[in-house]
Amino acid sequence: MYLGDYHMHSTCSPDGNLTMAQLAQSAIEKGLQEICITDHVDTIRWFTFEPRTDFDWAEAQRQYEEAQRLYGDRLTIRLGAELGEAALSFERAEILLQSGPALDYVIGSVHNASEKLNTFDYCFIEKGDDAYYNTYIEDYLAQTRKLVGWGKFHALGHLTLPLRYIRNNAGLELTFDRWMDRIEDIFSVMIPKGIGLELNTNRGGGPLPAINILRRYREMGGEIITFGSDAHTAEYVGFQIPHYRQVLRQDGWKYFAAFEKGEPIFREM
Numbered sequence: 319m320y321l322g323d324y325h326m327h328s329t330c331s332p333d334g335n336l337t338m339a340q341l342a343q344s345a346i347e348k349g350l351q352e353i354c355i356t357d358h359v360d361t362i363r364w365f366t367f368e369p370r371t372d373f374d375w376a377e378a379q380r381q382y383e384e385a386q387r388l389y390g391d392r393l394t395i396r397l398g399a400e401l402g403e404a405a406l407s408f409e410r411a412e413i414l415l416q417s418g419p420a421l422d423y424v425i426g427s428v429h430n431a432s433e434k435l436n437t438f439d440y441c442f443i444e445k446g447d448d449a450y451y452n453t454y455i456e457d458y459l460a461q462t463r464k465l466v467g468w469g470k471f472h473a474l475g476h477l478t479l480p481l482r483y484i485r486n487n488a489g490l491e492l493t494f495d496r497w498m499d500r501i502e503d504i505f506s507v508m509i510p511k512g513i514g515l516e517l518n519t520n521r522g523g524g525p526l527p528a529i530n531i532l533r534r535y536r537e538m539g540g541e542i543i544t545f546g547s548d549a550h551t552a553e554y555v556g557f558q559i560p561h562y563r564q565v566l567r568q569d570g571w572k573y574f575a576a577f578e579k580g581e582p583i584f585r586e587m
């Protein structure tokens with residue numbers, strides 16, 4: 319089985335623990351054939367929410383070249399980015415991307431609520447009532463809709479992300495089933511633009527998004543699925559990707575996508 323992991327973070331991310339070379343080494347040990355490094359490139363600074371347009375591309379390129387030199391003969395290593403919070407400023411997002419090298423793959427992600435909710439970071443969601451969760455989920459969907467309307471990235475990352483933190487911080491297993499019309503609206507914008515959808519294996523917390531949401535994307539004509547572990551440590555590189563490949567194959571998916579210079583390469587599920 320040809321295995322690729324298209325979402326992982328190196329020390330070029332504020333919360334990364336491994337260099338790109340160490341990620342590559344771990345991927346080889348786990349039997350992967352391909353990885354894409356997707357460090358956080360954000361339009362706001364973490365926790366202070368200040369606007370930013372800087373990213374240390376020189377360090378990213380240095381680490382990428384080192385990983386290629388050490389492991390490039392045994393592993394296909396792509397350079398990507400996880401573009402965070404473009405919906406807060408498309409102008410800053412474009413500056414961030416234009417100031418770096420040509421990337422193979424860009425994930426578009428929403429981690430923070432809109433300005434209306436003080437760009438609240440979903441990782442701080444706590445236990446609350448329905449109205450509390452609904453406020454953040456509806457705002458999340460609005461930010462995601464805005465992001466796909468702009469659309470200058472290759473796949474939407476961890477759709478339904480607030481569920482990760484509702485689960486981790488409040489111990490609740492919610493779904494987005496009651497917001498399926500909003501999800502369909504997002505897909506109706508993504509699909510004609512050729513924007514892919516990521517299955518994020520979520521470090522074992524259940525796939526983001528859920529299998530029925532991935533299926534809806536396909537039923538509406540979406541064809542581009544990518545797999546990502548969202549690993550920040552060696553433990554999670556490639557985590558559960560073989561399992562979810564099998565789940566999606568049984569659910570009727572024939573192909574998944576890898577990327578080179580922004581172009582999808584389809585491989586058998």
Ligand SMILES: [Zn+2]
Nearest residue numbers: 400427475476
């Ligand atoms: Zn993310």
Ligand SMILES: [Zn+2]
Nearest residue numbers: 325327400548
């Ligand atoms: Zn990530």
